[in-house]
Every structure is written in C-alpha cells, then in structure tokens.
Amino acid sequence: MKQTNSTPHRKNRERARQFAQMSDNIYLPCQARVDEIIRENDQVLTFVCSFEDVLCNKDFSYVPGQFMMVSMPHLGEAPISFSSSPTEGTGFRLTVRRAGRLTSAMHELKPGDQIGVRGPCGTPFPVRELEGSNLLFVGGGIGMAPLRSVVQYALANRERYGDITVLYGARTPADLCFRKEIGLWRRQGVTCLLSVDHGDENWTEHVGLVTELLDQVQVSPASDRALVCGPGIMMRFVLQKLVTLGLEPGSIWTTLERHMKCGVGICGHCHFEDRLVCWDGPVFSMAQLPDLENL
Amino acid sequence: METRILHKDHLVPLLRRLSRNYRLVAPVRNEYGDTLYSVIHDLDSARIDLDQQPQGSLKPFFFPQSEVLCQYALDRNHDGGQTRYAFYPQLPENRPTLYFGVRSCDMMAVMYMDLIFFQSRGQDIYYARHRENAVFITIGCNHPFPNCFCNATRTGPFLEHGYDLQLTDIGEQYFVETGRARGRKIVEAWSWFFSTAGERERRAQFQAALEARGLFSSLVHVDLAIKLLEEGDEPTAVFTELSRRCQDCGGCAFICPTCTCFNIHDQPRTDDSGERVRTWDACTFRGFTRMCGDHNPVDVETQRVRKRFLHKLLHDVRHHGRTSCMGCGRCVGMCFGGVDMIRFITMMCQYEAAQETGE
Ligand SMILES: Cc1cc2nc3c(=O)[nH]c(=O)nc-3n(C[C@H](O)[C@H](O)[C@H](O)COP(=O)(O)OP(=O)(O)OC[C@H]3O[C@@H](n4cnc5c(N)ncnc54)[C@H](O)[C@@H]3O)c2cc1C
Ligand code: SF4
Ligand code: SF4
Ligand code: FES
Numbered sequence: 001m002k003q004t005n006s007t008p009h010r011k012n013r014e015r016a017r018q019f020a021q022m023s024d025n026i027y028l029p030c031q032a033r034v035d036e037i038i039r040e041n042d043q044v045l046t047f048v049c050s051f052e053d054v055l056c057n058k059d060f061s062y063v064p065g066q067f068m069m070v071s072m073p074h075l076g077e078a079p080i081s082f083s084s085s086p087t088e089g090t091g092f093r094l095t096v097r098r099a100g101r102l103t104s105a106m107h108e109l110k111p112g113d114q115i116g117v118r119g120p121c122g123t124p125f126p127v128r129e130l131e132g133s134n135l136l137f138v139g140g141g142i143g144m145a146p147l148r149s150v151v152q153y154a155l156a157n158r159e160r161y162g163d164i165t166v167l168y169g170a171r172t173p174a175d176l177c178f179r180k181e182i183g184l185w186r187r188q189g190v191t192c193l194l195s196v197d198h199g200d201e202n203w204t205e206h207v208g209l210v211t212e213l214l215d216q217v218q219v220s221p222a223s224d225r226a227l228v229c230g231p232g233i234m235m236r237f238v239l240q241k242l243v244t245l246g247l248e249p250g251s252i253w254t255t256l257e258r259h260m261k262c263g264v265g266i267c268g269h270c271h272f273e274d275r276l277v278c279w280d281g282p283v284f285s286m287a288q289l290p291d292l293e294n295l
Numbered sequence: 296m297e298t299r300i301l302h303k304d305h306l307v308p309l310l311r312r313l314s315r316n317y318r319l320v321a322p323v324r325n326e327y328g329d330t331l332y333s334v335i336h337d338l339d340s341a342r343i344d345l346d347q348q349p350q351g352s353l354k355p356f357f358f359p360q361s362e363v364l365c366q367y368a369l370d371r372n373h374d375g376g377q378t379r380y381a382f383y384p385q386l387p388e389n390r391p392t393l394y395f396g397v398r399s400c401d402m403m404a405v406m407y408m409d410l411i412f413f414q415s416r417g418q419d420i421y422y423a424r425h426r427e428n429a430v431f432i433t434i435g436c437n438h439p440f441p442n443c444f445c446n447a448t449r450t451g452p453f454l455e456h457g458y459d460l461q462l463t464d465i466g467e468q469y470f471v472e473t474g475r476a477r478g479r480k481i482v483e484a485w486s487w488f489f490s491t492a493g494e495r496e497r498r499a500q501f502q503a504a505l506e507a508r509g510l511f512s513s514l515v516h517v518d519l520a521i522k523l524l525e526e527g528d529e530p531t532a533v534f535t536e537l538s539r540r541c542q543d544c545g546g547c548a549f550i551c552p553t554c555t556c557f558n559i560h561d562q563p564r565t566d567d568s569g570e571r572v573r574t575w576d577a578c579t580f581r582g583f584t585r586m587c588g589d590h591n592p593v594d595v596e597t598q599r600v601r602k603r604f605l606h607k608l609l610h611d612v613r614h615h616g617r618t619s620c621m622g623c624g625r626c627v628g629m630c631f632g633g634v635d636m637i638r639f640i641t642m643m644c645q646y647e648a649a650q651e652t653g654e
Contacts, residue, residue, distance in 0.1 A: 024418070024420060025384050025420050026418070026419065026420070027364045027365065027384075027419075027420075027421075027559075027571075027573075028364075028365055028382055028384050029382050030382070031379070031380060031381060071367075071380075071382075073367070073369050073377065073380060073561075073567075073569075074561050074563045074569055075561060076559060076560050076561045076571070077559065099587040099588060100587040100588075103587075109377075110374070110376050112372075112376055112378070113376045113377040113378075114377045114378065114379060114380040115377075115380065116367070116380055116382060232590075232592065257586065258584065258586070258592065259583070259584050259585060259586050261557070261558055261559045261576075262557075262559065266411060266412065266419060266555075266557075267556055267557045267558070267559070267573075267576070268555070268556030268557075268576075268578065269556065269558075269576070269583060269584065271578070271584070271602060271606070272592075273610075274605075274606075274609065274610035274613055274614065
C-alpha cells in the first residue's frame with residue numbers, strides 16, 4: 001500500500017481547522033429552524049434552514065462539500081452534507097434520505113420546528129482550484145446532494161468555470177432528486193444526462209448504469225475536473241472509468257461516507273486507513289485514495 | 296536542570312502540605328489488593344503503593360469512561376412541533392490536581408492524549424478542563440514489571456522530559472529532578488523538604504537508571520515492526536489469526552492509556568429533556584464502523600484488530616512521528632485471547648522471517 005501524504009492532504013486539514021477554531025465548544029450544537037420543506041421524492045426531503053440566532057446567521061459560512069452534524073431529540077447526531085451553496089442566501093439546505101432512526105425522525109419535521117446543528121465540519125471541494133476548468137459531475141442517488149451544492153456555486157460564479165456537465169443516476173425515476181432544478185440547470189446551459197436502473201413508461205432517458213453515461217460525453221483530460229459522489233460501489237466503477245478515459249487521479253474529487261460521531265477528528269469512528277474522513281475529508285482527490293476497495 | 300534530594304520520611308509530610316492546594320491522586324492499594332491510581336481523601340489511611348504497576352492508567356482522570364457533554368431540552372407547541380431545542384454545556388470542574396507516583400509510560404500517554412484532544416485538531420474543552428490544572432510527580436521504574444517494554448517504545452523506564460518533578464528511588468531517599476515550572480514552584484515553595492543533591496546521589500540515580508534498562512524481561516522488536524509496516528508489508532495471516540481470537544470485549548482498548556476513541560449518544564431523562572453523553576469505544580467492536588443499512592466499509596471478520604495495531608504502530612508514527620503504544624504491557628495482562636501488542640509484534644516478526652526463508 002502506498003502512502004500519499006501529499007500537500008492537498010495538509011491543505012485539507014487547514015480548511016477543517018477553521019471550523020474547529022470558530023467555536024470554543026466543538027461539541028455544542030446550536031439551534032436552527034426549518035423554514036421550508038421540499039419533497040424530492042418518497043424517501044428524500046430537502047430542509048431549508050436558518051439559525052434561530054441572528055448573529056449566527058450573519059457569521060455563518062461554508063463551502064460546498066462540507067457537512068453539518070444534525071441533532072434530533074433523543075436520537076443523537078448524523079452527518080448531513082450541505083445541498084445548498086453559500087451563494088443562495090443566508091441559511092443552508094440539507095437534503096436527507098430516510099435511512100434509519102434519526103433521518104426518519106427528520107422526515108416528521110414540520111416548518112417552524114427546530115433542529116440542532118454544529119459545523120460546518122470537514123473539508124470542502126477545492127472550488128478555487130477548480131476555477132478555469134470544465135466541471136463534470138457524476139452523482140448516484142442521495143450522493144447528488146453534496147454535488148448540487150457545487151453546481152449551484154458554479155452557476156452563481158458562472159464566469160469562473162468552463163462547461164458544466166451533470167451525470168446523475170438513480171434506481172428508478174421516482175428516486176431522482178432535484179427534478180425541478182435539473183430543468184433550471186438545463187436552461188442555463190448545463191448538460192444534464194440522467195440514468196435509471198429501471199425505467200417506467202414515461203422514462204425517455206438512459207436506462208442502465210451511470211458509468212454508461214460517460215460514453216455519451218466528451219471527456220478532455222486536460223481541461224476537465226470530475227466530482228463524484230454516490231454509493232461506494234458506484235464510485236469505484238466511476239473512478240476507474242474516469243481514469244481509463246484519461247483523467248488524472250489528481251483531477252478527480254469524491255466525498256466519502258463513514259460512521260461519524262464527533263465530526264471533528266477526535267472520536268476515531270470515521271477512520272479510513274490513516275485518515276479521518278470527517279477531518280482529512282470527506283472530500284478527497286482520487287490521488288489521496290490508496291485503493292478503491294473500501295469506499 | 297535542578298536536582299534535589301527528598302528524604303523518604305519527608306514524602307508524606309510533603310504530600311500533606313501539597314494536598315492543601317491540590318486534589319491528590321496516587322497509586323493506592325485497595326482492600327482487594329489492587330493498585331489503582333485513586334483520589335486520596337485521607338493520607339493517613341491510604342496505602343500509597345509505589346511497588347506495583349497501577350492496573351489502570353491516568354486516562355479516566357482526563358477522559359472519563361462516561362462524561363456528560365451537555366443537557367438538552369425541548370419545548371413543543373400544541374401540534375407536537377419542536378419550538379425550542381436547546382443545548383446547555385455541562386463542563387467539568389477544573390480542580391488543581393497533583394498526580395503523584397506516575398509511571399513514565401503513563402506520563403507519556405497523557406502527552407499523547409494532549410496531541411489528540413487539543414493540539415493537532417480542535418480544542419476539546421472537556422479534556423482541557425481536566426488537564427488544565429494538573430501537576431505531575433513521576434517516578435522512574437528501577438524494576439520494570441514483567442510485561443513492560445517501554446525501553447522499546449522509548450517511553451521509559453525514566454523520563455527525559457514531560458514531568459513537573461521526577462523521582463528516582465535511590466534507597467533512603469528520592470533523587471528529584473525538576474522539569475516544568477510547576478515542579479520548580481513546588482520545590483521552591485516547600486524548599487525545607489528538599490536538600491541539595493551531591494555527586495554521590497547523582498551517581499546513584501545514574502546507576503539506577505542504567506540498571507533498570509537491563510532488567511526488561513521481554514524483548515519486543517517495536518522498531519522492526521514499524522519498519523515492516525512502513526514498507527507496506529501487512530501480515531495478513533497474523534491479522535486473520537488474531538481477529539479470530541478476539542472476543543470483541545474492548546478490554547484492550549479500555550485498559551490502554553492511549554486508546555481514546557469514543558461514542559456520543561443521547562440519554563433521555565424525560566420526554567422533552569436529556570443528556571448527551573460520551574463514552575469510551577473501541578475499534579475492535581464489530582459495530583464501530585457500521586453505517587446505516589448494516590453497511591460496513593471495514594471487513595470486520597479479518598480487520599477487527601488490524602486498525603488497532605496499525606493505528607498505534609503505523610498511522611501515529613506517520614502523523615505524530617512516534618508510536619501511540621507506550622509499552623506499558625497492560626493489554627498483555629488484559630486479553631484472554633492473547634491478542635496483545637507483544638503477541639502481535641512477535642507474530643509479525645516471525646511471520647516476516649518465515650516469509651523470507653520461504654517456509
Ligand atoms: C460526510 C457525510 C455526509 C452525508 N450527507 C448526507 C446527506 O446529505 N443526505 C443524507 O441523506 N445522508 C447523508 N449522509 C448519510 C447519513 O449521515 C446517514 O444516512 C445517517 O447517519 C443515518 O442515520 P440514522 O440514524 O437515520 O440511521 P440508523 O440506521 O438509525 O443509524 C445508523 C447507525 O449508524 C450510525 N452512523 C453514524 N454515522 C453514520 C453515517 N455517516 N452513515 C450511516 N450511519 C451512521 C448511527 O449512529 C447509527 O448507529 C452523510 C454521511 C456522511 C458521513
Ligand atoms: S483483543 Fe482481546 S482484550 Fe481486545 S477486544 Fe479482543 S478479546 Fe478483548
Ligand atoms: S497497546 Fe498495550 S502495551 Fe501499548 S500502551 Fe496500549 S495497553 Fe500499553
Ligand atoms: S467522526 Fe469522530 S473522528 Fe471523524
């Protein structure tokens with residue numbers, strides 16, 4: 001196993017340190033209010049949130065790729081990525097798939113309810129380094145949530161980025177999120193290709209694996225940067241395919257998922273070889289991932 | 296560095312004086328014959344035991360096995376909505392505490408915990424509170440205990456730094472080295488307990504430290520193990536064998552002075568209030584990395600103990616330039632499956648040798 005204790009790794013840590021210094025008690029959540037709830041599909045809701053405390057709202061900032069530790073009464077915390085971009089106004093959005101106890105309880109929330117949040121945690125996508133490049137997004141399932149954040153960010157800073165392409169796969173048409181936004185993105189010139197494992201009678205787009213969508217786009221290794229998020233197995237195939245298409249591992253970015261408790265690099269739960277996903281990541285360049293077996 | 300002499304007869308009177316300003320913690324033999332670092336409430340009845348290795352380390356004093364981080368409370372409107380969901384921190388008190396009779400490995404372990412809880416990452420205010428007003432009087436080990444291998448991890452049997460005061464038993468007296476400012480202050484404030492060290496005592500201390508190095512009963516090739524792991528030679532067969540023997544009890548991690556992984560969970564008190572608690576956790580537990588939907592990115596069957604050994608011997612060497620095994624040998628006594636640091640290193644080196652000779 002080769003070690004890549006490279007500079008991007010260190011840089012990631014610097015970014016994560018910013019949050020750690022922001023609050024004097026890194027474990028203490030503050031109160032956020034759910035202002036609006038958007039139903040993406042049967043299993044997924046988007047929560048539009050803002051802080052109860054006006055000062056928090058004013059000081060709060062994050063970068064796409066980071067996440068929040070979300071508290072629900074008696075159920076502890078779960079890490080949830082920002083699905084919004086800081087360019088979308090104050091507050092933030094969380095897009096949550098009903099997966100277990102805490103996320104199901106979130107699905108019972110109503111506008112006006114409070115949740116506990118702490119963060120932003122983790123290292124973001126390198127939005128600065130990506131400037132000047134074409135962005136190729138490959139999302140699977142709920143993995144589209146953190147990518148939506150970057151798409152919105154890039155659209156808000158349109159002149160800084162080249163072509164934007166979104167490849168997005170889900171199990172069935174009913175499992176897709178952000179349907180309305182995808183329409184808006186298309187109107188803004190974003191190439192969006194969708195794919196489902198099983199279509200229905202209304203489905204006119206691709207049926208199959210999201211990797212197959214990569215055959216339908218022109219990938220130019222010199223100017224393209226890829227951002228990938230989805231289930232581990234899908235990521236493995238996508239990453240491998242991107243490399244065969246000529247992309248350098250250093251220009252492919254992913255965000256990983258692990259069991260998390262503290263979110264600030266202390267509790268040890270989210271270990272991934274010698275890294276901690278909450279602190280050294282969750283965003284990693286593929287050059288930082290020694291093997292793709294355990295994504 | 297200043298050196299002094301403390302006559303053994305003066306030890307308890309000195310501790311009595313110090314206990315006016317500090318809560319006192321020292322290795323104490325309890326009624327069951329166990330020696331544990333304990334808070335001493337009454338110096339006259341406590342049996343301070345400097346002859347045995349304390350069974351536990353100092354870890355619980357800085358990072359308690361269970362600790363409330365905050366309270367939470369909820370208000371609901373008539374629809375059951377959460378109109379207030381607020382968190383109130385519950386910080387531990389930071390009483391000045393004197394840790395007396397601390398072994399070198401345990402002192403080094405506290406310095407390792409410092410790295411984890413407030414140097415490399417965000418400041419952990421709970422740990423910081425416990426740690427803030429701590430003073431350490433350590434004692435060198437003239438006679439290392441049977442499972443000790445701190446010579447191989449370079450964490451003992453005597454310390455070169457990190458202590459406030461370090462004692463060496465040189466017969467009728469303790470030879471006293473002053474380290475950090477808090478130690479110097481103690482010597483200055485209670486100067487009448489201390490006399491100046493002469494050439495003879497200095498030589499006695501040097502002799503004791505030298506002899507101790509020759510008294511280790513187990514030869515543990517820590518450096519070789521690190522080197523092999525760094526070269527990328529993972530002893531897969533050893534991990535498989537040890538994982539099979541591991542019973543998932545967490546004992547090794549709980550007894551280890553440097554295992555600091557934890558869990559955080561909510562403890563409801565009423566329908567609308569409760570506490571958020573952190574408790575010790577261990578990477579050998581099956582559920583440690585399990586995510587929802589029973590997905591586990593770590594293959595638990597073969598990798599159960601892999602993380603523990605790699606973390607201590609490889610990952611921490613990469614990140615902090617040193618192992619996080621302090622050579623205290625406690626896991627050797629703890630594990631009934633024989634899955635301990637000495638066993639691992641020995642098996643790994645044998646495995647490597649066998650591979651090389653093509654056996
Ligand atoms: C960096 C990051 C970003 C994420 N972003 C999103 C997002 O934007 N939208 C979304 O829907 N989901 C996201 N997830 C996944 C989400 O955190 C899990 O689905 C959630 O923790 C499940 O919790 P639960 O209590 O509902 O599930 P349960 O099945 O009741 O609990 C799962 C068990 O696993 C533990 N656990 C801890 N951390 C995790 C984890 N990360 N994943 C799964 N289980 C965990 C829980 O403590 C619990 O013991 C993200 C995960 C990570 C690590
Ligand atoms: S290695 Fe031994 S002490 Fe540690 S969890 Fe396994 S059985 Fe318990
Ligand atoms: S791994 Fe074992 S020998 Fe090393 S510090 Fe922990 S308990 Fe002591
Ligand atoms: S979640 Fe605690 S170290 Fe990453």
